[in-house]
Each structure stands twice: as C-alpha cells, then as structure tokens.
Amino acid sequence: MHKQHVKGKMCRASAAVCGAVLAASSWAAETAQSAAPKINDPARGWDSLWHEVIVDITIIGILFAVVTAWFVFTSRRTAGNQTGASPKLSAASAVGWTVLPIFIFLSIDLYTAANGWVLWNHYRDVPADRLEVKLESGMYSWDYTYPNGVRTQNELIVPAGKPVMLRMTSRDTLHSHYIPDFRVKEDSMPGRVTYLWFHPTKPGEHLVTCAEYCGVMHSYMAGRVIVKSADEYAAWMKREETQLAAAGAPAAAETGAPVAKPAARPKKT
Amino acid sequence: MNLKEWIFTTDHKRVGILYLIGSLAAFAVAGIMALLMRAELSTIGPTITANPTNYNVWLYTHGAVMILGFQIPALTGFFANFCIPLMIGAKDVAFPRVNALSVWLFYVGVILALATFFIPDPPDIMWTGYPPYSTITTGNTAMYSFTVLILGFASIIGGVNFLTTVAYMRAPGITLNKLNIFVWCTLGAFVLQLIFVPVLGTAVSLISMDKYLGTNFFDPAKGGDVLTYQNLFWFYSHPAVYVIFLPFIGVVFEVISSHARSAVFNYKMVVYGGIGGIVLLAGEVWVHHLYVSGMADWLRIGQMVTTLMISIPVGLMMISLVGTLYKSSIAFTTPMLYALGVVFLFLIGGLTGIPLAVPSLTLAVSDTYYVVGHFHYVMAVAGTFAIFAGIYHWFPKFSGRMYNELWGKIGFWLTFIGSNVVFWTMMDIGVDGMPRRYYDYAHFPQFESAHQLMTAGAVVLGLGFAIAVLNWIIGAMKGPPAGDNPWGSPSLEWTTVSPPPHGNWPSPPSVADDWHPYSYRKG
Numbered sequence: 001m002h003k004q005h006v007k008g009k010m011c012r013a014s015a016a017v018c019g020a021v022l023a024a025s026s027w028a029a030e031t032a033q034s035a036a037p038k039i040n041d042p043a044r045g046w047d048s049l050w051h052e053v054i055v056d057i058t059i060i061g062i063l064f065a066v067v068t069a070w071f072v073f074t075s076r077r078t079a080g081n082q083t084g085a086s087p088k089l090s091a092a093s094a095v096g097w098t099v100l101p102i103f104i105f106l107s108i109d110l111y112t113a114a115n116g117w118v119l120w121n122h123y124r125d126v127p128a129d130r131l132e133v134k135l136e137s138g139m140y141s142w143d144y145t146y147p148n149g150v151r152t153q154n155e156l157i158v159p160a161g162k163p164v165m166l167r168m169t170s171r172d173t174l175h176s177h178y179i180p181d182f183r184v185k186e187d188s189m190p191g192r193v194t195y196l197w198f199h200p201t202k203p204g205e206h207l208v209t210c211a212e213y214c215g216v217m218h219s220y221m222a223g224r225v226i227v228k229s230a231d232e233y234a235a236w237m238k239r240e241e242t243q244l245a246a247a248g249a250p251a252a253a254e255t256g257a258p259v260a261k262p263a264a265r266p267k268k269t
Numbered sequence: 270m271n272l273k274e275w276i277f278t279t280d281h282k283r284v285g286i287l288y289l290i291g292s293l294a295a296f297a298v299a300g301i302m303a304l305l306m307r308a309e310l311s312t313i314g315p316t317i318t319a320n321p322t323n324y325n326v327w328l329y330t331h332g333a334v335m336i337l338g339f340q341i342p343a344l345t346g347f348f349a350n351f352c353i354p355l356m357i358g359a360k361d362v363a364f365p366r367v368n369a370l371s372v373w374l375f376y377v378g379v380i381l382a383l384a385t386f387f388i389p390d391p392p393d394i395m396w397t398g399y400p401p402y403s404t405i406t407t408g409n410t411a412m413y414s415f416t417v418l419i420l421g422f423a424s425i426i427g428g429v430n431f432l433t434t435v436a437y438m439r440a441p442g443i444t445l446n447k448l449n450i451f452v453w454c455t456l457g458a459f460v461l462q463l464i465f466v467p468v469l470g471t472a473v474s475l476i477s478m479d480k481y482l483g484t485n486f487f488d489p490a491k492g493g494d495v496l497t498y499q500n501l502f503w504f505y506s507h508p509a510v511y512v513i514f515l516p517f518i519g520v521v522f523e524v525i526s527s528h529a530r531s532a533v534f535n536y537k538m539v540v541y542g543g544i545g546g547i548v549l550l551a552g553e554v555w556v557h558h559l560y561v562s563g564m565a566d567w568l569r570i571g572q573m574v575t576t577l578m579i580s581i582p583v584g585l586m587m588i589s590l591v592g593t594l595y596k597s598s599i600a601f602t603t604p605m606l607y608a609l610g611v612v613f614l615f616l617i618g619g620l621t622g623i624p625l626a627v628p629s630l631t632l633a634v635s636d637t638y639y640v641v642g643h644f645h646y647v648m649a650v651a652g653t654f655a656i657f658a659g660i661y662h663w664f665p666k667f668s669g670r671m672y673n674e675l676w677g678k679i680g681f682w683l684t685f686i687g688s689n690v691v692f693w694t695m696m697d698i699g700v701d702g703m704p705r706r707y708y709d710y711a712h713f714p715q716f717e718s719a720h721q722l723m724t725a726g727a728v729v730l731g732l733g734f735a736i737a738v739l740n741w742i743i744g745a746m747k748g749p750p751a752g753d754n755p756w757g758s759p760s761l762e763w764t765t766v767s768p769p770p771h772g773n774w775p776s777p778p779s780v781a782d783d784w785h786p787y788s789y790r791k792g
Binding site: 042045046049050053054056057060061064065067068071072074075076077078081082083084085086087088089094097098101102105106108109110112113115116117119120122123124172173174176178180183184185186187188189190191192194196207209210211212213214215216217218219220222 | 321322325393395399401402405406488489490493494495496529530531532534535537538542561562563566569570573574577578580581584585587588591592593594595596597598599600601609612613616617620621623624626627628629630632633635636637701702704705706707708709710711712757789790
C-alpha cells in the first residue's frame with residue numbers, strides 16, 4: 001500500500017509540468033486567501049515538486065547526453081597521427097562560455113530553491129487545529145503518548161482529516177520516524193525535541209520505519225500509522241481512556257499493541 | 270629489485286606504486302564486503318548470516334575502507350605521487366622522506382582497517398560513527414577512531430608535501446597557467462584536506478574520549494549535544510567528497526584530452542571557475558547531510574542555496590569536458606571508454622543530486638536507497654571509473670608495458686552495465702521508500718525482485734573490476750613494451766622514458782614558450 005502513486009505519476013510528465021506551474025503560483029495563491037484555514041498538505045506538494053524537478057533534470061540530462069554523443073560519434077580518429085581540430089577560443093568567447101552558463105545554472109538553482117522553500121514552509125508550519133502526539137523512540141520501538149495520557153507502542157492511531165503533529169525525542173540512540181506514504185521523516189535524538197506533521201485524509205494503514213541507523217536491530221524497527229474514521233477514532237480513544245482511568249495513573253506503555261521484543265541491546269561500557 | 274628497496278624507497282614513483290598496491294588491496298576487500306551484503310540482501314530474512322551485526326560490520330568496512338582506504342589514497346596518494354612531479358618537470362617531491370613516511374602511515378591505517386576481521390568486537394558504527402550509538406555499542410569504536418586519525422595524518426603530510434612541490438619545484442617555463450588540470454585539481458584537494466581533516470580528527474577523537482575516557486561531549490544528560498558530532502563530521506566529510514571529486518575529474522580531463530588529442534576547452538574557466546569555485550563552496554554545504562537531523566530551519570534553507578550553487582563549478586567542468594570532445598580525434602581505447610563512462614555516470618549522479626539539495630524534497634528520500642544510489646553514481650562508480658581510466662592511461666608509463674586492450678574493453682562494459690543495473694535500481698526503489706542500512710527488508714517484501722536484480726548486477730560489476738585488475742597484473746608482468754609516448758600526448762610526463770628512472774630526467778626538462786600540456790597540434 002505504501003508504494004502508492006509515485007511511480008504512476010512519474011510517467012505522467014504532463015502532470016508534472018502542470019505541477020511546475022502550480023508550485024510557482026502556490027505562493028501567490030496562499031497570500032491571497034490568508035484568512036481561510038487551508039491546509040497545505042506537504043505530501044501533495046512533495047509529489048508535484050518532485051515530479052517537476054525530475055522532469056527538469058531529465059531534460060537537462062538528455063540535452064547534455066545528446067550533445068556529448070554527437071561530439072563523440074563525429075570525432076572518431078581516422079588516421080593514426082590525426083589531432084583534434086577544435087577552434088581556439090578568443091578571450092571574449094572564453095569569458096562568454098563562463099559567464100553565460102553561470103547565469104543559466106544560477107537561475108535554475110534559484111528557481112529550484114524558491115520552490116523548495118515554499119514547500120519547506122508547508123512542512124514546517126503546522127496547522128493550529130491538529131492532534132499533537134509525543135513520541136519517544138528507543139531501541140527498537142516507537143512509543144506514542146496522546147495529550148490525555150493514553151499511550152501506544154508502534155501503533156499511531158489517528159483520525160482521518162485532522163493534521164497530526166509528532167513532537168519527538170529519543171531515550172537512547174538516534175532514530176528517524178519515516179512514513180513513506182506521507183513523504184516525511186525527521187530524526188529523533190536524546191536531549192532535543194524535533195517535530196514533523198502529516199495530514200491523513202482517509203482511513204487506512206501506513207508503514208512507519210526507522211531511517212537512521214540506530215543499532216543491531218535497526219532494520220526491524222517498524223510500526224504503523226492507523227488512520228480511522230473520526231467516529232471509530234473517538235470510540236477507540238474512549239475505550240483507551242476508560243482503561244487508563246481504571247488502571248489509575250498513566251501506567252506503563254503496555255496499553256497499546258503487542259510490544260516488539262527489545263532484542264540484543266548492546267551493553268553500556 | 271628487492272623488497273627492502275621498495276619499503277624504504279623515497280622515489281615518488283615507487284611511493285606512488287606502493288599507494289596503488291595498498292589502495293587496490295583495500296578496494297578488493299571493500300568490494301568483497303559489498304558482494305557479501307548483496308548476497309545477504311538477495312532474499313528477505315537471513316540469507317548468508319543470521320546475525321545482523323555481521324552485516325553491519327561489512328557495511329562499516331565497505332564504507333570506511335572504500336573512502337579512506339581506496340579512493341582518497343588512490344587519488345591523492347598514487348596519482349598525485351606518480352604524476353605531479355612528472356607533470357611539472359621536477360625530479361622528485363619536495364620532501365621525499367616525509368613522502369615515504371606518509372605511505373608507511375597509510376599502510377598502518379589500511380592494516381588497522383583490515384584487522385577489523387580479526388578482533389572480537391569489530392566496529393559496527395557505519396563510516397559515519399554517529400553517537401550515541403558509537404559511544405554505547407559493544408563494537409570497537411577506538412579502532413575506527415585510530416584508523417581515521419592515522420589515514421588523516423598521512424593525508425595531511427602528503428598535502429604539505431605536494432603544495433610545496435608545486436610551489437617551488439616546477440621546471441623553468443612552467444607557469445601556473447601551464448599546469449595540467451590534474452595538478453590544479455590535486456592542489457585544490459590538498460587545500461581542502463589541510464583545512465578540514467583536523468575537524469574530522471577532532472570529531473572521531475571525541476567519540477572515543479566519550480566512550481573510553483568518560484567525557485560527555487555528546488551525552489545530553491550531562492550537558493553534551495549529539496548534533497555537534499554530526500556537524501563536525503560532515504564539516505570534513507562533505508569537503509572529502511571534493512577531495513575525491515577534484516582529483517578524479519582531473520584524471521578524466523587528462524585522459525579525455527589525451528585520447529581525443531584536443532586541448533581542454535576553456536582551461537581558465539576550469540581552473541578558476543571550476544576548481545576555484547568548488548574549493549570556495551566546499552565548506553558551506555555540509556548541512557545538506559543533516560536535512561532530517563533536526564537542524565535549525567534557517568541553516569537548512571541557507572545551505573540549500575549554497576548546495577544548489579555547487580552545480581555552477583561542476584557544470585562548468587562538465588561543459589569543458591564535453592567542449593573538449595568537439596571536433597576532436599577520439600581513439601576509443603580502454604582508458605577513453607572509462608573516461609567517457611565517467612561523463613555519463615557523473616551526469617546521472619550529479620543531476621540526481623539536485624533534488625537532494627532541496628531540504629523539503631530530502632525529507633522523503635533522505636536515508637533511503639535513493640541517496641545510496643545517487644552517491645554511488647557520483648563518487649563510487651564515477652570515481653572508481655576515473656581511477657581505472659587513470660591507471661589504464663598511465664599504465665604504459667609506470668610499468669613500461671602495455672595492457673591487453675580486448676580484455677580492458679570487456680572489463681569496462683561489464684562494470685558499466687553492472688553499475689547501472691545496481692545503482693539505477695537502487696534509486697528507483699529508494700524513491701518508493703526502501704531505507705538504507707537495512708540487514709533485512711521484511712517490511713518491504715515488494716522490493717525482493719529489485720534486490721535480486723541488484724545482486725545479479727553486483728556480480729557482473731565485481732567480475733568486470735576483477736578482469737581489469739587481472740589485466741594490469743598480467744600486463745605489468747608480460748605485456749609488450751609500450752614505448753615512451755603511446756598516446757601522442759604533449760604533457761610533460763610522456764617526454765621521459767617508460768618507466769621513468771630515479772630522478773625522472775637526466776637533466777631538468779625545459780619547455781618552449783608556446784608549449785602547453787594540451788598543445789596537440791604541435792604534435
């Protein structure tokens with residue numbers, strides 16, 4: 001399920017070119033309707049900017065490769081003592097061949113940077129109406145704590161339609177909470193709090209996997225984001241709250257899903 | 270010829286060949302590690318080892334040894350040692366004994382790196398050694414620190430040596446604007462080494478001090494900060510990419526220019542715009558390795574712009590390489606094929622780096638196989654192809670004999686096909702979410718066939734490399750005599766006999782006023 005639509009869209013070059021125009025105009029559109037609580041879903045912005053950049057670099061690459069191939073195939077040595085016959089550059093054309101490419105490259109760079117910055121702001125500006133969950137990562141599990149004290153492990157259960165923000169830290173080594181379907185990851189580490197957010201729109205399950213080398217069992221550190229409809233989520237949360245109240249104080253992290261075995265933890269020397 | 274003469278040699282050519290032998294040995298070991306990893310990944314779940322630590326140790330060894338034991342020493346050790354004095358018409362380097370010391374240290378470092386397999390708790394901290402894991406693992410972090418320190422020290426004294434050599438020992442008539450592009454590139458690389466290696470030395474010393482001596486540089490519970498290490502490490506290790514890139518692109522310039530018998534297009538643009546631009550920008554882009562590490566937002570945005578600007582000097586160099594081919598006279602020899610291969614592979618590698626310069630795009634693909642595929646195109650394959658192009662190109666000079674052209678070409682095509690199969694597939698599944706440094710991909714069963722394809726590609730790739738190395742060994746022992754200047758190059762190293770005697774020329778060479786290392790039409 002998380003393979004999703006990257007590939008499918010990748011072929012649709014035309015869609016990506018439209019994406020270019022959209023991305024360029026999104027900033028203007030945004031400032032125009034400042035009052036409306038519009039959610040800029042970074043995952044969608046990522047898809048369109050990614051496709052745009054892929055199309056751009058493909059065009060540049062093909063142009064470059066065709067010119068190179070042309071030069072190579074028209075320059076085969078025919079006689080043993082033959083030397084190249086390229087014209088000598090005048091001082092003016094030497095400068096021109098330097099300055100012109102610099103401006104072309106610089107304009108591509110700055111255009112890419114501007115689009116990247118707009119998308120970056122979507123990734124970092126979290127909508128005010130959101131579900132905020134704390135995440136503590138450890139070898140080798142994801143431990144989530146909801147605002148009301150409910151805890152889950154390796155399963156982040158969220159309602160569809162509401163932006164979800166994770167405030168993350170780690171109790172041991174570096175980890176990185178990577179949700180491929182939502183095109184987002186950010187490292188969690190001891191001593192600092194980092195964050196990310198994503199916008200689940202419809203019910204479903206999404207893989208969470210660790211993307212920062214964290215120890216022996218790194219490749220087995222995984223979990224799920226489970227998106228429920230708003231009603232199902234409310235019902236689930238109600239059950240959890242009741243259990244929590246019955247257990248007294250916000251107890252150990254065992255409320256949630258089956259716990260991943262903390263295998264082979266290296267000893268502290 | 271006896272062993273003692275070689276070990277205690279101060280001749281820059283022999284020191285260079287010692288570097289070559291050592292770095293190729295390191296290449297072989299690190300390559301075998303890659304094949305072991307590919308074998309492990311050919312099925313989901315345990316394949317050839319049930320212990321993830323074994324895989325992590327192979328991964329550590331592959332990365333650390335390929336970069337520190339193979340690419341940097343082959344480029345700034347072998348090529349710099351062998352070519353620079355010959356290219357500038359000097360009889361040796363400025364400090365021959367310091368040079369001998371640097372190759373000894375290099376061997377100590379390589380032996381230390383390879384001893385990984387003979388100690389009970391080998392390092393398993395990747396070549397990056399990020400704390401906190403590197404300070405709590407049972408693996409031997411000190412081994413990593415000392416390997417890096419010794420190889421770094423060897424590189425620093427090499428750098429001092431070559432900067433002095435080029436500054437003071439050029440033959441009469443060789444002005445700065447008549448230096449080979451390779452010499453300029455290597456100077457740029459050594460300037461970067463001198464500035465940045467001490468930072469790496471600091472970083473790796475601090476993790477060992479944290480682990481063994483009880484300091485707390487990176488332990489937040491005691492006032493330290495884990496991010497500091499990543500900043501220190503990449504403050505060196507990104508410039509290290511250019512320490513590899515500059516000499517290898519320099520080799521490609523020499524090879525393409527020689528085998529196309531065409532002057533380097535817009536020489537000054539390459540030297541001042543390309544090499545100068547890279548040296549200036551090298552230290553301002555390290556944060557792009559930390560785009561998902563929780564760095565301050567303003568730093569991530571700022572270094573997005575500097576990172577994208579790297580396309581300017583690199584683009585100028587690519588334009589020059591392609592411009593050199595215009596109306597040239599190309600002989601499709603093995604070194605030329607490898608050099609053209611570099612242009613192609615580096616084009617793919619460079620362009621696929623553009624999305625990675627943008628932090629918002631990196632948030633999805635960072636730490637995935639996309640990144641692994643990208644940097645293998647840029648550094649691993651393009652860099653190794655350039656090294657192979659250079660070895661083939663100067664093979665007649667340093668051995669006095671000729672390699673086998675047919676086997677050379679077979680080796681090239683195998684490596685070219687194999688590397689594209691492996692690394693293109695890698696980028697492809699990386700975009701779809703395959704994370705890097707995974708011993709097992711049980712959560713990604715859909716990638717199993719792609720992994721098997723890559724394993725097959727890796728075998729072809731390894732076979733191609735093995736054929737090349739065998740070709741050199743057999744050529745050096747039994748090849749036909751090559752003559753002094755088989756490629757018809759005006760560059761100075763081809764004016765002496767093959768192989769050059771101690772002292773290189775009977776008397777210092779002098780060059781005509783209109784001589785240039787790329788003045789082919791004079792012939």
